[in-house]
Amino acid sequence: MRHSMINRWCMGLLALCLWATVPAHAEPAPAPAANTASAPAEVLATPAQLSDQLDQIRQKVSTAANDDLLASLRQAALQVQRQADALLARQGVDMGHLDDQLNVLGAAQPDEPQALTTQRRTLANQKKALTTDQTDTTALSTSAGDLAAQILNVRRNLLDTQISTRSASPLSSAFWSSLVQPTDDDVRKLGGLWQDVSQVFATAMAPGSRGTFIGVLVCALLVWVVARRLIERLLVRAMIRWFPEGRLRRSTLALATGLTTVLTISAATSLLQWGIVSHSQPSANVLNLIDQVQTLILFCAFIVGMGRALLMLPNPSWRLPTIPDPVATAIGVLPAVLALALMAIGTFERINSVIASSLALSVAVNGLTALVVSLILVYGLVRVRQTRRRLALERTAGLVGLIPFILAVWVGIILLGLLSGYLTLAYVLTVKLLWISLVTSTAYLLTTFFVDVCETLLSPKQAGGQALGAMLGLSPRHQAQASTLLAGIGRTVLLCIALILVFMPSGSNPSELLASFARLDVGSKSLGALNIVPGDILLAVVLLVGGLLSIRILKNWLGDRLLPETNMDAGMRASLVTLVGYIGFVLLGIAVLSTLRISLTNLTWVVSALSVGIGFGLQAIVQNFISGLILLTERPVKVGDWVSLAGVEGDIRRINVRATEIQMGDRSTVIVPNSQFITQNVRNVTMGNALGVVGITLTLPLDTDVLKIRDLLMTAYAEHEAVLSEPAPSVTFKDLTNAGLLISVSGFVNSPRSVGGVRSDLLFTILDRLRTMGVALSAPQSMLLVNDKVDASPAQEQPTIS
Structure with a gap:
């Protein structure tokens, strides 16, 4: 029966609240009939006494017992196990003291006093007896743990039997x-x-x-x-x-x-x-x-x-x-x-x-x-x-x-x-x-x-x-x-x-789960051979789904919450989130393989097959994968950079394992293999916080007042909010030709992406102010055809250039 389910689970709620209530609530009361009252901490029970308590508990266990009695007996068995572990720890300390005393006495000498020989023999006999007690206590602790596990199985079987048994429903009078x-x-x-x-x-x-x-x-x-x-x-x-x-x-x-x-x-x-x-x-x-x-x-x-x-x-x-x-x-x-x-x-x-x-x-x-x-x-x-x-x-x-x-x-x-x-x-x-x-x-x-x-x-x-x-x-x-x-x-x-x-297992309480985690020795367990059971497959699927969900949540938390609080730029944040995702996938794969009890040595044939495939057809894929890792670690280019590569120019939107996505000016996306960024020349326009240069060249008539034009251009650049004041804009008299005066003006903006828009704004402003001043741009050279009608027929007309 499940009468004691609430009794044990409400203790877990107290642990979750991080508050302690009355000390009497800390553990369920042991079975009165089992005579398992724990001794004071300074007086430990002997192995014989613990063995008697364990025998009394075994006599009480039966399928006819109800769930509460079985729960109390299980707690009593766990109490015996804890006492055995405490006794074993005390015996280990005593063994250390005996070893120290024997080390002080040293090896037996031919002419040593009889008192030393007697003392050494007494200590050796004590050590032998203590070793025997340690063996018995270890076996007793193991037996108590096994008995507790058996009682738990009896409880679960009893519950399963009662769950699958039909009784009179509340609609019947028998109920x-x-x-x-x-x-x-x-x-x-x-x-x-x-x-x-x-x-x-x-x-x-x-x-x-x-x-x-x-x-x-x-x-x-x-x-x-x-x-x-x-x-x-x-x-x-x-x-x-x-x-x-x-x-x-x-x-x-x-x-x-x-x-x-x-x-x-x-x-x-x-x-x-x-x-x-x-x-x-x-x-x-x-x-x-x-x-x-x-x-x-x-x-x-x-x-x-x-x-x-x-x-x-x-x-x-x-x-x-x-x-x-x-x-x-x-x-x-x-x-x-x-x-x-x-x-x-x-x-x-x-x-x-x-x-x-x-x-x-x-x-x-x-x-x-x-x-x-x-x-x-x-x-x-x-x-x-x-x-x-x-x-x-x-x-x-x-x-x-x-x-x-x-x-x-x-x-x-x-x-x-x-x-x-x-x-x-x-x-x-x-x-x-x-x-x-x-x-x-x-x-x-x-x-x-x-x-x-x-x-x-x-x-x-x-x-x-x-x-x-x-x-x-x-x-x-x-x-x-x-x-x-x-x-x-x-x-x-x-x-x-x-x-x-x-999701606490049936018949358990939080203190038992904490003790189980403390006794869990993961490092001493090997992956084992290829021995997969349906339960492992189900656990691996749950672990895989939960791991993928956890990795996604972690990446979203890093990208949306933690990393924006740092001084990293957007490209660095995207690279770090991608690397964390790769590492998480690798660790998740190892965990899933461990859950399936698949040893890495059993995958040698897979590695061999992959090596053959790499030699024949997967070389380019591996090259792109390694290149992607290099891009994410060395970061010659990053997400958000404006790059130019083999006729492709645009913004990097994503760096994947095999290829990089570049968004063009027309909003189309070009997929470029990662290896091209390593083996070819790449122009990174925005690397190192590069500035954009806005340059305009004007051809003006020869009689133009160049000083006024220079003031006009400098004023237009200074008034535009996107043009930086440092480095300051400059006006250059480039050349004096037959076509007119060539005057160039240039200024800097904070990003190359802003050049086009700023140049357009400045052209509108400059041309409007030139028109207001009455200054027209120099017209290009023209070609005219003149006909000579006096001496030449229509078929003999000659062109003249003016």
């Missing part, structure tokens, strides 16, 4: 009769638990301890209600007074509101638990029930806290997500209703878990949980739809707009499972939906808060960033880079943690 009329054995177990609980409360309300228990109860209520509201009011005042206006104020208040709700409720329940346990001697079943109910309260507190933090009904203007006020008001009561429903039905679930009730009753309670949660979510979806229709609100764009659709489909699958009788499947989907919702909302809240902190404290656009930069002497460019980079790293880390928690 409700299992709840209303449990079996005699269940009634007997419930009666025994009720007697234990009644005895605990009778002891707590006894005359000697009644006042203390009532005082603890009142204090718990004050913490739950009064302290929470007081803290929230103080938080609002603190945000307004101490935090600058902006998103950081809103995100901090939202995070503080959620944490306040969770921590105050957790503190109240912990105080109440202490009041019950300290004044009575509850049985093991009652203690187990109290622990499970307290964990359930913590999970429900997360639901209420996240709902209040994201909806912000008391302060709508401070709401982080873009939820319209009518929609937020319509669903504002749902988190509290959902938490109360889970609290009521979840308590019944935990009672069944404690007393190990019959399978029929447990499955029926699970189905009831799934049914109630589904109906509450359906009610919320209907309220949202009606509100949007009544007020004609637009649907939210992007992935956020798909959340109602995904939720509706998921709830529809749960209801379909309930109606068809697959109650356990519906329950598992319900718990998974609640868990994903909490992890997603918490990750969104933490990500927003972290990004807002980076933006406020580091960005040069904010007052806090400006003050920090002035204090540390940082440039605005470096501050912007640090803010973008730190925000990206934090967002990535939180997203990875959220994904790990969402």
